[in-house]
Every structure is written in C-alpha cells, then in structure tokens.
Amino acid sequence: MQSTASPLRPAILIISETAFKDPTTDKAGNILRETLKAEGSDKWTEPWIEIVPDDATRIQNAVRKWTDDDHNNANLIITTGGTGFAVKDITPEAIAPLIHRPAPGLIHAMLAASLEITPFGAMSRPVAGVRGKALILTLPGSPKGAKENLQAVLKMLPHACLQAAGADSRTMHAGGVKKLEEDAGVSTRSEKVSIAPPHHHHDHHHGHGHKIPQAHTRPEDRPPRSNDPTLGATQRHRSSPYPMLSVLEAVSIIVERAPAAVPASLPLSPALANHVIASDIHALEAVPAYRASIVDGYAVKVPDNASQKHIGIKGTFPVAAVSHAQASGMPPPLAEGTIARITTGAPLPANANAVVMVEDTALVSTTANGFEEATIEILTDAIEAGENVREPGSDIQLNSLILPKGTFITSLGGEIGVLAAAGIRTLPVFTKPRIGVLSTGDEVTDISDPIPLSGGQIRDSNRPSLLSLLQGWNLCSAVIDLGIARDTPPGSLETALRSSLATHNVDIIVTTGGVSMGELDLLKPTIERGMGGTIHFGRVSMKPGKPTTFASVPIKDTVSGDRREKLIFGLPGNPASAIVTANLFVLPALQRMVGLGGKRGPERVMVRLEGRVKCDKARVEYHRVVVSCGRDGGLLAASTGMQRSSRVGSLAYANALLVLPQREGWLEKGEKCEALMMGPVIGFGST
C-alpha cells in the first residue's frame, strides 16, 4: 500500500532521435529531475529515465512498462519531446490512445503558463491523462519549455497522482485539499490516505461503493466476467461465464445496441449509390417541363374534337418553323395552314397538338439553294390530337413523391436518374459508418510476408476475406485494414484497439480470434478490464461461431469531447466461423446504421437440397452451400463439402448458408431447407 508518507515514483521519457543516438546530448532529463527534486525527496523518489526515438511503438512500449505492471508502476510519467508540428513529432499520437481518462485541465494549465512567457507556447500539442494508476503528461522538447510546463502543474501533481493511484477522494478532500490550496503544496497531514489494493486497474464497475452490488440489471452495470489475465492460466475460467444465446436473441441485442441511422444532406452524385434516402423526396421540377415531341417529324394542328377525329390532315403544307431539342427559346406558334419540323424531345409550338413522324411524309419542294424543306406532304390520316406528344409532368409530376424515405439507392442507376431528372441537387441520405478489421494472434502472419511459415505460424486469411466481404456490402463509408494485433506483450491488443479507434476513427471494429477459452484469448478481458467496455454477449448457440462476442466501448471524441459508443464484434478465429458470423451479426448492425432497419441480415429463401447433409444435435448449423437456379425455376443447394470451421475451403464458391435445424440425423437429398443468401444466386444447378 502507498500513502502520502511514502514518496511518489516518477518516470521521465525523453523522446528524441539525437538523444537516443547520443545520450550525452540530452539536457531535458536532468533539468526535469532537478525540478522534481526541488519539490522535496519526501514527495518524489529518484525518477526512472529512459530515452527513445520518435517511434510510436517504442514510446508506447516504454509508457506501458511503467503503467501496466503493478509491481513496476510509476505514479507520474512525463515525456519530453515530439509534441510540435514537425512531421516526425508523434508523441501526442502515440500517447493519446493509451490514455484511459484525459486530463484537459492540466493541458490548459501548461499552455496558459507557456503563453504567459511566449506566444510560441501555442506551438506545443500536449496530452495529459491517467492510464491505470499513473498520470501521464507530455512536455515540449526544449529543456526550458519542459521545465516551465512542469512547474506550471507541479504543485497539483502529488494530489493528482494519489487520486489516480486509487486514494479515496473523500478522505483526501476532508483534510488534504484545503491545505493543498493554502500552500499550493502537497498535503502534509499526518493521517494516512487509504489507497485501493493493487488488483486490476479498472474498478469503475464496482470500485466506488455507490452501486448496489447485486443490482446488475444492465450489462454495463455488471462486474467483468472475463478472465483476469494477470492472474495466470491457473485462474482462468474452466467453463464459460457467458450465457449461451440463440442467434435470434443475439441479433436482437445487436439491433438494439447499434446506433440509429444518422441523416445528412449530400450533393446528388453517383457516389450516393448504396445509400438509403432519409426522407420522402418530391419532384422539384416536372418532367418534361414543356410539351415535348416523342418523335422526329412535324408538329401539326389536328382537329381535336372527338367527332372530327377522323377528318385527317393528309395534304401538302409549308414547313414554316423548326424546333430542335436545344436550350434556347421556344418555337413560335404555327400560322394557320403551316407545320413545323421538330426533333425528338423538342418543345412543340404552343398551338400544335400532335407530331407526324418523318416516315409518314414526303418532300415536295425545297428552298432555292436546295438545302431547306419548303413544303412537305403528310401521307397519313391516322394521326390524333395528342399523338407523339409528352404533356408537361407526364413522366414526373411537379411536387409528386418520387422516392419515399427508406428507398435504397441502387448502383443500377434508376433511382439516381429519377432524382437527377426531377431537379434534386442535394439529398437527405443516411450516413454510413466507418468499419475496421483487425486480426489477432501471435501466430498470424500477413499475406505479404515473404518469409516461409515456421513453427505454429499461419497465414492471415480472415482479414483479406472479411475486408472483401465488407467492401462488397457497400454499407460503410470506409472499410479499413487495421492489421494484426499481437497477444504478447500484455497490453498489445488494448493498444491496437485504442489506436484503431483514435487514429482511424472507426465506429465498428471487427476482430477475429482470441474469443474462446484459451489463456491467450484476450479480447473479452481487454474490452472489459482494459477499456471499461461492456460485453453484451460472449457465446451463441450456433455452429460455427459459438464464441462470437459483441461489445461496446465508451470513447471520448477528441474533437467534440462527446462520449460515443463504439462497437466491437469479436468474431472467432476459425475462418468459416468468422465469415458466417460476419453475415449473421455484423450485417444486421450495418443495416440498422445505414437506415435499412427492416432487415436483419442476409435474405432468407427456401432451397431444395442437391445431396444429403448432416445436422448437429447441439447447435443450429450454418452449412456453406452453392445456391443455383434449377431448370424448374426453383432454387437448389449443393454443399461445399467438409464443414469443419477451420476449413477455409468450405467458403470457396459458397453464396449461401443452409440453416440446418438443431437435431440428430440428416436432411435428405430433395428435402427443402431454409438458406441465407450471402450473394446472388448463380446460373443453373445440376438437376
């Protein structure tokens, strides 16, 4: 246990290429050490000092070493360097994802103090906050600036560090803070401050004593159920603590949790294909906007009285005007006894009421140069008023409802065409989420790695496979490759998840691997214990995909300061499990988030089996099949063969999943079965 009586442990991280190459060039380390020392050895012990180059991973590893190990924990970590605007300055980007609880007040104090001295104080981008039980501050690289920044907050630091380390804030406020305010120094009271015992460093679920322990009605109020990896393999669960849900229950939870679709007004363009319209759209312009010809020919005036209908207009007429489909002007009215040449789509003279096709006419005479028609003969009488004329608004009526809210804009062009024709220039559509795919595991090797596999290494097939699936759905504004997170050293997965959220600003992370019962299955504890997230479910009764995990983590937006919930789908590592569960669980979330709330995953159809398939007596099985169109118009399903969840080949060619009921025995050839369509039906089947 730590108390105010024992001094606090500081660590100084010098971030500098030069000092890394030649430590004798560093000045900041010593100055910061002296600055702390001046406060008194009863407050601060001799600091740990380390030098790293401007390299995010090395910075993060150094900090984690002082924050994530209960036996080696620093109370205060101050970094110096890399906070400026130069391209190499990446300290804030490296530190920010590690912060569990930001401390903007300290940033404010440091910047205010710097600005008192020089306007160049504004050229620093400091980060401050608590990770685990340690307070982290990033100071500028110049020794003078670093010292001034540290001095600006130095008096507050012991108090802040004690609180971060778990001291009871009420006890501290009862005595210490008053004194602290009086002398702007650390509490010197004689009673010892109680500090929580060093168990896992996230006790906000059950550490403050203001929650009724047994009233865990909402998932987020429950204490973590996951393994505590710091306790070692012997202490792990030997049966899963997560209830087994049905697929239906799991999908309901996802749909409830996924954020509702957010509308935005976007300019109409082909890029709006694959979006959902967010409100009813009415025509802003009529189509056509004027009385237009449907054919190339001659605008005429035919008797439009029903009784005179068949008197006909055969005869020879002067061609008095020409109307082309062009932007400028309207043609003059027809003088009595004349006609006007007209092209398809061009406006009719106001008093014309029909168009005779050029095929039904003959040239009679030309102008002197032989270039223009002077008179033509109409050869037919079979022409009625209104013939070959499109009345204004007859294709799209002004103000009529053209596409209702909820319409999916396909990439086939129809919807975009209607919108464009009706004068819609901006359109309310639901925005799409950003999604990222992260593989996990020490054995997983990137497909581009040229080195032959050795030992237990495997190729990362899940990531390219899922990226392709997600891109093909067209339901995300960005599908981001988040790489591979390692299982070791401890904390690697948390760093990868936090960096993914911070750097790529994704709304959803899809991970594969690490969700089952092994001691290196770290996703659940990382989310619950490391990130203060909530596991909404951790097991589903289905084959493949049993350990599928769905969670949310609260993340503070660095720009707006708002707390937003990010979703994490922890799909199992086995390749078939990953793709099946993406279709069953990730798809319904995306459908809701883009405004297709009525849908809950892939389309369901009935198919006839082309061969017998075995059911599982313990779980509903999603058997990979190729669905094709039979000669009788019905749908046929052919198995892709052996269905073990590790067999990635069971997915090749598959465009559907049979939903095999949970029971003993087989479904026989020719029997009907429900199937979920992952892609379009292909050509003709074999029978």
Ligand SMILES: Nc1nc2c(c(=O)[nH]1)N[C@H]1C(S)=C(S)[C@@H](COP(=O)(O)OP(=O)(O)OC[C@H]3O[C@@H](n4cnc5c(N)ncnc54)[C@H](O)[C@@H]3O)O[C@H]1N2
């Ligand atoms: N004792 C128990 N063991 C297992 C259970 C169980 O209930 N009790 N569940 C099994 C089931 S079902 C599945 S599915 C898997 C799920 O495994 P994890 O999600 O924990 O994944 P890993 O252990 O990390 O890996 C499993 C398997 O998948 C391979 N893998 C991982 N990532 C990739 C990738 N990106 N590309 C290709 N293949 C990958 C990995 O190498 C393993 O072979 O757990 C069972 N165990």
Ligand code: MOO
């Ligand atoms: O549930 Mo696991 O995905 O069968 O192999």
Ligand SMILES: [Mg+2]
């Ligand atoms: Mg595992």
